[in-house]
Amino acid sequence: MTPRWTTAVLDTDQPGGWAVARSPEGFLFDDNGALFPREWLKRQELPILAEHGIGHLDGEPVYLLELRNHSEVSGCNWKGLRAFMLEGDHTLYKVLGYAAQIGTWAREHRFCGNCGQAMTQVPRERAMYCQPCDIRSYPRISPSMIVLVTRGDEILLGRSPRFVPGVYSTLAGFAEPGESAEDCLIREVREEVRIEVKNIQYMGSQCWPFPHSMMLGFHAEYAGGEIVCQEDEIEDAQWFNVHALPPLPASRSIARYLIDVYVARRLGHAEPVLPG
Ligand SMILES: NC(=O)C1=CN([C@@H]2O[C@H](COP(=O)(O)OP(=O)(O)OC[C@H]3O[C@@H](n4cnc5c(N)ncnc54)[C@H](O)[C@@H]3O)[C@@H](O)[C@H]2O)C=CC1
Ligand SMILES: [Mg+2]
Ligand SMILES: [Zn+2]
Structure with a gap:
C-alpha cells in the first residue's frame, strides 16, 4: 500500500x-x-x-x-x-x-554557527548553507534511549515531575557524545534509579518530534541494586506487577508499546504493533 x-x-x-x-x-x-x-x-x-x-x-x-x-x-x-x-x-x-x-x-539555523552570517536554503536539499564557511546545516535529530526494565512479573516504571499527575513511564535519556546506545541505556538507568541491567534487547524505534528525538527502544532485565531516584529528574520509581499497573503513557508512544509488548507476552495475549 x-x-x-x-x-x-x-x-x-x-x-x-x-x-x-x-x-x-x-x-x-x-x-x-x-x-x-x-x-x-x-x-x-x-x-x-x-x-x-x-x-x-x-x-x-x-x-x-x-x-x-x-x-x-x-x-x-x-x-x-x-x-x-x-x-x-x-x-x-x-x-x-x-x-x-x-x-x-x-x-x-537562520545564521551560521561559525561566522554568524545569514544562511541560505540549498535548492533540492534539506540544508542551510553558509558560503564563506562552506558549512551545511541539516535538521538535528537527537538519539534518545528508552528502556523497559523487567524482573519476572514486575516492571520498573518511574515518573518525572514534568509528567501528567499519576502517570508512570519507562526510563529514557539522551545519548551523549562518545556513547553507544547500550552505554547510554546503562548510564541512564544507573543515574535515574541506581539499578543495574543485563540482557539488553533492541525492540524498535520511533520518531519523537518534541522537539527532535529519535527514540531507540529496548528491553532489559534487572541485574541488581535497589531503587534510588535521581534528585530533580525522577520524582518516584517503583516495581509494578503486570496485573496492577498505574496510569500509563499515551498509546502512540514507544514507552507504551514497550510496556504493552511485555505485558502481552507475560499474559499470553496478542502483541501490539509499534506506532510509526
Ligand atoms: N516517545 C516516548 O515514549 C517517550 C519519549 N521520551 C523522550 O525522550 C527524550 C529523553 O528523555 P528525558 O528523560 O527527558 O532525557 P534525560 O533523562 O536525558 O534528561 C533530560 C535532560 O537532558 C538534557 N537535554 C535536553 N536535550 C538534550 C539533547 N538534545 N541532548 C542531550 N541532552 C539533552 C537537559 O538537561 C534535560 O533536562 C525526550 O525527548 C523525551 O520527550 C521520553 C519518554 C517517553
Ligand atoms: Mg530521563
Ligand atoms: Zn559561516
Missing part, C-alpha cells in the same frame, strides 16, 4: 499546494483541519520567517510556513503538536510532526 504521506524537498517558487502554518503557539487550524490552501494562507499577512516544501499528502504538495509569532486569522485557532498526537488522525500527526522538526531547524 502506498503511504498517504511522503516527505520531499519541494521548490518554494512553484505555486499552489497545501500549507501548514506553525508558530511558537503551535499549528493553525480550523474546522477543516490544519492544512490550508497555500495561496490563501500566504495572503493572510502572517509574519513568515521561512517557507519549506515538506512533502506530499495523498499526492498533493505540502508546504510549511514557519512564523515569527502567532497572529490572528479569522475563524482559526492555534494548537500544539502534542494535542494533535493525542487526539488527531495519525497521518496528519505525521505531517505536523515532520513540519515541526523542519520548522524548529529552520528557526534555529
